[in-house]
Amino acid sequence: MRSLIDVVDFSVEEINELIKTALDIQKNPDMYSETCKGKILATLFFEPSTRTRLSFETAMLRLGGSVIGFSSASSSSASKGESVADTAKVISTYADIIAMRHYKEGAPFVASQNANIPVINAGDGGHCHPTQTLADLLTIYRRHGGFDNLTVGFCGDLKFGRTVHSLISALARYSGVKIVLISPKELKLPDYVIKNVIEKSGLSYVETDSLEEYMNQLDVLYMTRVQGERFEDKLEYERLKDSYILTPDKIVSAKSSMTIMHPLPRVNELSVKIDTDSRACYFMQVESGKLMRMALIIKLLKEAKNPEKEDRLATANESVIKCKNPACITTTEQEIIHYYKSVDGERHCIYCDAKI
Amino acid sequence: MRSLIDVVDFSVEEINELIKTALDIQKNPDMYSETCKGKILATLFFEPSTRTRLSFETAMLRLGGSVIGFSSASSSSASKGESVADTAKVISTYADIIAMRHYKEGAPFVASQNANIPVINAGDGGHCHPTQTLADLLTIYRRHGGFDNLTVGFCGDLKFGRTVHSLISALARYSGVKIVLISPKELKLPDYVIKNVIEKSGLSYVETDSLEEYMNQLDVLYMTRVQGERFEDKLEYERLKDSYILTPDKIVSAKSSMTIMHPLPRVNELSVKIDTDSRACYFMQVESGKLMRMALIIKLLKEAKNPEKEDRLATANESVIKCKNPACITTTEQEIIHYYKSVDGERHCIYCDAKI
């Protein structure tokens, strides 16, 4: 049984196949309007995320299926202390596929180990959000026809932005990609991402705190929000904050084919004056998310007919030391077994990927 | 693209057409059970309103369509600070039509200006609630076969009751209608409604603080709730409160064909002892609401195929002065442009209709 916990669970070939399906759905929506007839998607959202939840629900409805679920933990059995494992087992008797959002890192993985149906990670704390990355990849593909040799700028909060880390990991598997990292020094991309992802894959990259410096070279500009509360030095924040707000004057030097992206919701870091610019693609990103979720549901339901259980634990070892990450699902789940995997000689928790 | 923000957006002919469709749906429900197959309604309720939300959802399901949405702001992206305009653009990539309830006046109008799909105002603060008025109109039509020459009493809180103001505006377009305004002096119909709607249209009207005085002349009695907290003089409230509670003894002198209406939910202003009286039509009103919402969804989805954009802004002017109404959507929406329209030489905000 395949689930999707992290975007790199899928091979480049599988992602290409998803993109192909998504584009075909876009072209011939009527051909897919009964593909999932009689199937039920459970949207288990332990924290609210309207856009992602409605995207999944739309995807299933457009495929002719139906939806059950909840939109916050307060209206779920979690408020009665139920474990994620039990929730997954219960929902397996109701639905055909699960999309789970959870505030605990690794919760969708625990669900996938206990469910008899495929589980899609719809965001687990600061850990992964693979369907956002699938949306990002389709958007870039629709604009540029591929990923090789693109120059992709990431701007804003590169330290905590999981969508940024995840998209960089996905792009690292293509050739000739150049990464431009634009951020204040407080919010730089973490060293372990540079070391384990960028340098290991041989991507070329530069770091800058100037949004304008490499603007004319970018094929893609991926904007994220810079939040004041991330800064220790408030004067530094005051000095910098406006430089990371994208306004029409800042893209004057950019290529006419550049693609401006943003995971949304935005607050003010992206002026609405950009919206009518042909380079603004953040609403196309939303549509891409729906299309890729449709393709993903089709793929996983198809593979669910195959009784073989995928085993992410095959290369894992039972751990006597508990994971120390307070956001990890292992801190709350009943009677959970701790596992680690070895990465470059270090031990990482199998649930949240934190170093043990 | 047509949307429905205010009931007077529709001509008398269009309302007659909706009534005709609604009655046909009532007579032949099976003929409409697949009319909206494959279509998705998004119910975006930024404040809870179970009856209205479930009425819309039932309407869409009975037409063979499906529904996505949320039932309160806390489970929406609004809690992350997303603008109404962005929400409308995002949902346009998911759904085929939107029903929006919002605590800010003008929010559904902002949505309609940004969506690529029709938007129905399902209530925006104290401003408009056009589908309630459509329900009221169908109920009166079902009981009396038309609107001309009816005597319609409105009882209770005529000052703040937006359903009252809206139904009066709708009735003002028919001929020979007489209005009886029954309320304590604290809760009288506002002067601007009397001046701009009733007197301008040449409706005849009387004002009274007695529920009994004109009872024997009424064809319709529209009840609303009188809330204690609206009174400055608590003694006055104590003296008056029971006189606006409808009990069987108060309708002894009424016509046997009189229609008793109430927008619901009631608390105690309408005794349950009235429920079995053949004149009690407030639950018929609920059914009328469902039927008119079905007719409305059919109409707007049909007109959505027409690519022409309706432009309520055509006669509006960009305003340098901001709207002062604290409940207006312009006080919170990101980078919004202020517009006014001229009404009898006064400038009114295009979003909330307040005088600037």
Added chain:
Amino acid sequence: MRSLIDVVDFSVEEINELIKTALDIQKNPDMYSETCKGKILATLFFEPSTRTRLSFETAMLRLGGSVIGFSSASSSSASKGESVADTAKVISTYADIIAMRHYKEGAPFVASQNANIPVINAGDGGHCHPTQTLADLLTIYRRHGGFDNLTVGFCGDLKFGRTVHSLISALARYSGVKIVLISPKELKLPDYVIKNVIEKSGLSYVETDSLEEYMNQLDVLYMTRVQGERFEDKLEYERLKDSYILTPDKIVSAKSSMTIMHPLPRVNELSVKIDTDSRACYFMQVESGKLMRMALIIKLLKEAKNPEKEDRLATANESVIKCKNPACITTTEQEIIHYYKSVDGERHCIYCDAKI
């Protein structure tokens, strides 16, 4: 019009018929995939219960119907003070059948008296939860082929556990059933259940505070949670608490055919180490709940075509004395008429069954 308020509303023959339908659905799900096409279930959950709500919604969707509803009182009209009776009348104009969960005892009964469509009690406070009992009965039937002559142990909180009381009432109608009541003395089965249900029906029973004592005789072990806050003597709780936690070592002496049940959610009273034991049937119980709810919806929608109104009030008398149970719906419902029925010379409230 039939509704389901209490499991004993149904005769043994009717329950057998439901079991037969449920087993046929399990065997031939595709034959039922359009049984309720065009029908709408309203899930009115005035308090959250994800498992039960999603079970009902799944049941309706698997029958080809659709669902409207709400998942907590805060997003319902109840927060505006609407009565249960009015809610039932309103929803009757939208849906074809109601499943209602309410914190007030008797609320679903009030709904059934006012709705024009069947009402299923999905749990009303500490009063009844008949579809849980239907799930329990099907599970036992699937494991043992019937109910006669079974030895059924109930362990844990037998004082407050409404699922326990209800299942005992249901089993009391079969012959040769032996009941083993396993609990600390603080949480013993109430005397009125022993007297009115067990002794009246001639069931044989024993009481013990030892989980092990009768383990080797049990055909069914029904576990429930022992909550510390139920004990006045905390030392007593400390002494006892682990003895009611089911772990693999405690079922060593049990029959290999024993069925372990639990209404879920569990916290820690049932070790996850039991889950892989072939006797563990609590997730089968969840599936049984879905199947029985499907059978129930089919039955009630079929009987709804019969215009005769079932009248639980036929043998009731109007009461001048009000029910004193603070959890009873009569304490909050607008203008409700109080009724009692006579049981063994005592007067009981018709709504919550409490002695008046």
